Amino acid sequence: MLTAGPVSAAGPETKYTAPRNEHGQPDLQGVWNFSSDVPLERPAAFADKKFLTREEIEQLKAGRRKAFAAIAKVAPVEEVGVVWLDYSAQTENLRSSLIVYPDNGRVPKLVEGVRRVPGVENFIAALSESNGPPPALLSAFGAGRKDGPEDLGLSERCLLGSSVPVLPGFDSNYLHVFLTKNHAVLLAESRDPRIIPLDGRPHVGETLRSWAGDSRGHWEGDTLVVETRNFNRRTRSFAGAGNSYEKVVTERFTRVSQNTLEYEATIVDPKTFQDKIVISFPMARVDVRIYESACHEGNYSLPMTLAGARREEREKINTK
Template sequence: MTKLLRLVGFVFFITGTVSAQTPLTEHGQPDLQGVWNFATNIPMERPAAFADRAYLTEEDIAALATRTEAGLQALNDAGANGYNTFWLEMGSASDNRTSLITYPENGRLPAIREGAPSINGGLGPDIDGERPVRFIVGGIGKDGPEDRGLSERCLVGFNAGPPFTPNLYNNNVQIFQSRDSVVIMAEMVHTVRIVPLDGRAPLDPGIEQWSGSSRGYWDGETLVVETRNFNGMTQSFSAYGTSEDKLLTERFTRTDARTLEYEFTVDDPSTFTDKFTAMIPMAKVDGLLYEYACHEGNYGMTNLLRGARMEEQRAAEGTQ
């Protein structure tokens, strides 16, 4: 009887192990294909109040939920929310981490190099700056399209990077695979990276692109993607530096049927005093990734500039 129980236990162990393995493509590679959502309510950097604490306690979570609910209710009661705030994708925390950044251990970005540029447009009033604008969101004026941020000009999305960084909405990416390449398509602004897996050499350093040049390989069940040759017309990360010297290493690991662990490391000695790493869980989406038509039917830029001209005309006529 003891031998029979041992045999049954052994068979159960083997069966459970096999069923838990990462599914494979027809080429025998880990199957990462599908649409994945990287929205989360975990901040990129650890709030100072949590100091060296990497995880929230149950009491922290309860208090945070209470404050968040109260704040949202106050906005709703005051009618302060926009009519279409239901589009905002707040995400959820799959664990209790206090920051997406896992290195440095304090959960915060490394110090910025002296002399590295720092400019952040944001959603507030226009700021001082030079044309053409190289930050993602916001602007320096309304004299022409080049006064507006890169995302307003539909050149890059404000969460597509690379690397992917959770933001207000459209936090989706679709992955396609063949034997010798992987295609990574961000929903916004339908940015596509074709990542060769055949060991070919990187592009010549003189060939630069908005999303850089990517090369990939398999490290066990993890897809590793190294990207360089950024064009320097975007910031290195967040509001800091420029991207021209940045080396980005991304790691995609399927941890279960519904979860893809996405980890990235930014190594940019021209901007930061150290490299840093962040980990973002991606959740499987049972649906399609539809076109993000940033330009077609989008009259926002035209109306923004036309409105500025009308204000100037009224001011000149003394009718404002």
């Protein structure tokens, strides 16, 4: 069931006043689903359109289904890791891209010398827009070095399950918001709770850096504003580009209806991008519970992945 998205869909709406919690703050608490049918970057077919019709949104969804079907055909075990994906939006968003700035809905130009590594979203976009045989990009899906655990992704290694800023993915699209008088807590389904002071204390020193950065929050009217900096350089800045060392992310959480939370994030990284990036999308309030994401316990995927890579190497040697 879709709920209306008053900010993300075209057209003005009456301003909503959020209820207050026991501290007099706008009540943003609860579990919010941020699944999305909208791609991160605007597809070439909609180059000059910021908003789409419902029919065009259905075209995007059909293209995405086609992309997953193509990936399933080249998977070692067909359909594994595809059929359980859950990314259908629970609140309507008629934008053509999650990126709302730059105006073209695309990642801005990179600083000279910065490299962008294709991610899953790029594979999906290439397959969705292709009308011919699968593009060469698909041959790289799942490829890459597997000499050691460092060659695999952070989530596979249970180091970092969620990103800053929040981004819709193909699963784990739930965020639990808690509020106290002096703190906000953002608990992602894929672990990594962010405990955010609201009491005006400064950020920690420049030398103290972490995977998810250092967050500080404050209220601007009914909007919770969270600024995060002091990332380490071990993660990509955004959309697979550069690294996050100089990145500063400003997130804005605004409850715009009883069941809709509007999310906006501004990414500024002058060492990676020649311009800022702004993303925006709605989250839907849902009556569900987030369960523990026990990533480390029983995680046999890493040793099995590396063992499989070693076996492939032996088989290649034996066939020579």
